[in-house]
Amino acid sequence: MYATSDTMKCYGCGKEGRLAKACPQNTTEDSQGSEGGAEKEGGVHEDGQKDTEGGDGGNEEVGEVQQDTQGSDGGNEEVGEVQQDTQGGDGGNEEVGEVQQDTQGSDGGNEEVGEVQQDTQGSDGGNEEVGEVQQDTQGSDGGNEEVGEVQQDTQGSDGGNEEVGEVQQDTQGSDGGNEEVGEVQQDTQGGDGGNEEVGEVQQDTQGGDGGNEEVGEVQQDTQGGDGGNEEVGEVQQDTQGSDGGNEEVGEVQQDTQGSDGGNEEVGEVQQDTQGGDGGNEEVGEVQQDTQGSDGGNEEVGEVQQDTQGSDGGNEEVGEVQQDTQGSDGGNEEVGEVQQDTQGSDGGNEEVGEVQQDTQGSDGGHYEMGMGQAACITEAAVEEVVLGESEEEAMDEDEGVLRASQLKRKTKGNSGRHTGKEKG
Numbered sequence: 281m282y283a284t285s286d287t288m289k290c291y292g293c294g295k296e297g298r299l300a301k302a303c304p305q306n307t308t309e310d311s312q313g314s315e316g317g318a319e320k321e322g323g324v325h326e327d328g329q330k331d332t333e334g335g336d337g338g339n340e341e342v343g344e345v346q347q348d349t350q351g352s353d354g355g356n357e358e359v360g361e362v363q364q365d366t367q368g369g370d371g372g373n374e375e376v377g378e379v380q381q382d383t384q385g386s387d388g389g390n391e392e393v394g395e396v397q398q399d400t401q402g403s404d405g406g407n408e409e410v411g412e413v414q415q416d417t418q419g420s421d422g423g424n425e426e427v428g429e430v431q432q433d434t435q436g437s438d439g440g441n442e443e444v445g446e447v448q449q450d451t452q453g454s455d456g457g458n459e460e461v462g463e464v465q466q467d468t469q470g471g472d473g474g475n476e477e478v479g480e481v482q483q484d485t486q487g488g489d490g491g492n493e494e495v496g497e498v499q500q501d502t503q504g505g506d507g508g509n510e511e512v513g514e515v516q517q518d519t520q521g522s523d524g525g526n527e528e529v530g531e532v533q534q535d536t537q538g539s540d541g542g543n544e545e546v547g548e549v550q551q552d553t554q555g556g557d558g559g560n561e562e563v564g565e566v567q568q569d570t571q572g573s574d575g576g577n578e579e580v581g582e583v584q585q586d587t588q589g590s591d592g593g594n595e596e597v598g599e600v601q602q603d604t605q606g607s608d609g610g611n612e613e614v615g616e617v618q619q620d621t622q623g624s625d626g627g628n629e630e631v632g633e634v635q636q637d638t639q640g641s642d643g644g645h646y647e648m649g650m651g652q653a654a655c656i657t658e659a660a661v662e663e664v665v666l667g668e669s670e671e672e673a674m675d676e677d678e679g680v681l682r683a684s685q686l687k688r689k690t691k692g693n694s695g696r697h698t699g700k701e702k703g
Contacts, residue, residue, distance in 0.1 A: 290300040 290303045
């Protein structure tokens with residue numbers, strides 16, 4: 281029932297005024313208020329308030345339990361302990377002290393929970409904060425999703441801030457959003473322009489265009505990080521498509537492909553880096569199978585193998601560089617060994633000790649510290665001279681004259697050698 285300034289009405293029997301007071305169905309459990317009116321308790325009030333619908337813009341407050349609240353557009357829904365199945369809270373503030381589950385469609389609203397928040401979907405531009413656990417958050421475009429300990433299966437968080445104290449898994453479609461985790465972040469895909477930071481582990485990060493992906497220890501299977509910063513303290517593996525991005529790892533980086541113009545730095549090992557056009561690829565110890573790094577800086581402390589297509593790029597290795605092909609105009613420098621370098625047109629190829637099997641290096645500088653194979657010796661010069669003289673002697677018009685000149689030239693040389701030996 282409801283009360284105004286001058287009348288009362290019981291919706292159980294339809295009576296008004298004094299008759300409503302005497303009605304045996306005088307209860308407020310199933311009563312509904314009219315527009316703009318207040319709902320006051322005229323009888324017994326149970327522990328909870330259930331099935332309240334259509335409270336647009338209103339304040340619904342309960343001391344203990346509030347369930348199945350729908351359509352509360354722009355309203356403040358506050359509960360001391362539990363709030364479940366809240367849907368359609370557009371622009372509203374939904375706050376719960378302990379648990380909030382299955383919150384959907386909260387566009388632009390603030391959803392805050394002290395302990396657990398699960399299955400939050402469609403929270404466009406809203407702030408979703410949880411003290412301990414947040415799972416299966418999808419479609420949170422531009423929203424702030426923060427969790428103290430665990431955040432799993434977050435998808436479609438375009439431009440939103442997703443922060444977790446310990447674990448974040450299966451985050452997809454976070455375009456331009458900040459995804460930060462204290463310990464673990466796995467299967468993050470589509471993080472275009474977003475910041476993905478993890479204290480310990482980050483795995484299977486794909487599509488991070490222009491985003492910052494940072495991990496304290498491990499980062500694996502990062503693909504499509506165009507222009508993004510991918511940094512890991514220890515291990516980074518299978519990073520592909522990171523165009524123009526910074527990929528830095530403290531210890532290991534493997535299978536990095538398509539890093540156009542990006543900085544790929546590793547403290548110890550970098551393997552199978554392909555398509556790094558114009559990018560800086562630096563490794564403390566080992567770099568293998570680097571292909572297509574056009575104009576990029578590839579530096580390794582110890583070993584660099586199978587580097588192909590590095591047009592105009594700087595490839596530097598402390599000890600070994602092997603099978604470098606197609607490095608047009610690039611600087612290839614190795615401390616000890618460089619083998620099988622082909623097609624380095626106009627490039628500077630410098631090695632401290634040995635350089636072998638270099639082909640097609642038009643206009644390039646070849647410098648060696650110790651030796652150069654196939655040196656042109658004096659015997660080789662004489663062999664070339666004799667070979668050319670024999671061809672000239674085959675000329676039909678001047679055969680006799682050239683033969684006599686060759687004979688006298690040979691005797692003169694032998695005489696000079698004999699004179700030197702006698703002296």
